[in-house]
Amino acid sequence: MQQNQLSLSDEAQIRWMLERYYFAIDAKDEAIMCSCFAKDALIVYHTGEKHEVRLNGHAELMKYLHSGIAWNGPSIHALSNSVVKVTGANTAKASAYAIAHLVVEGKVLVRGLRYDDSIVRQGESWVIKHRDHRSVWQYEAQNLPSHLPGR
Template sequence: MSDVAGASFQERMAALLDKEAVADVIRRYAYGIDTRDEALVRACFDPDADIVGTVSSGPLRDYLPRLLEDVNGYGATMHQLGTQLIDVHGDRAAAKSYAVARHFRDPEGTEEVFVVGVRYDDSLRRDDGGGWHIVERHVVPIWRRTRAESEQR
């Protein structure tokens, strides 16, 4: 319920709780990637989710192992979420979330390899238990800066 004009207090509270629950799914995804917690990342998605990523695309069962293999090639990553727009309509939600993802060669984060700015365009669905899951994700690359580019400045 994105339009709260004329809504009751209970409806407005339900809308806020739904938006927070959707935002929490996206935060858990970022935390799961950065901590290499496959179970946490997988729990953010519907098992039949489709993803269009920056490196590969496909159904979750194919996409997630490739993503985790790629992420595990870095000593550390840090995803910082920024602006989010979330619209909830019943048991469906659309979310646009900006993120800056830093990728480091070493676990201590002293050797940055690259930084990327992306937008996650997500479609989510509420399951029968009331939990939200991403059913479709499109990762939109916005900018990318490598270490070599930074050192040239």
């Protein structure tokens, strides 16, 4: 295998880590969430046209998530597509698009999201060292009762 090529196992582990992130945010699972990030990770949430929130490490990330809409109500994040590229022996970059459905004040906020990550190998695991999180588009929809009509 060439030096600048991920093994299928490495790529699968990185994609699995990205999927665990989505599960962690929807399940509100701090342990899984933190396992996706390096302890000293830098996470940048672009929260508006010219606004951003910069978080350093697990403690700041969890404090921010606990104060936000995704952690304080029902949500579903679904990976749409992603690409993973090797950048060194123990480093990679990933870009992913996802769709998030968040229940906020009785409405469903539907958001198209983009994640750009710098990823490092720590021991046997791959973790996010730097993340840029951006909203690409969003809209609101009516929240209906969660039962099958006529049943």
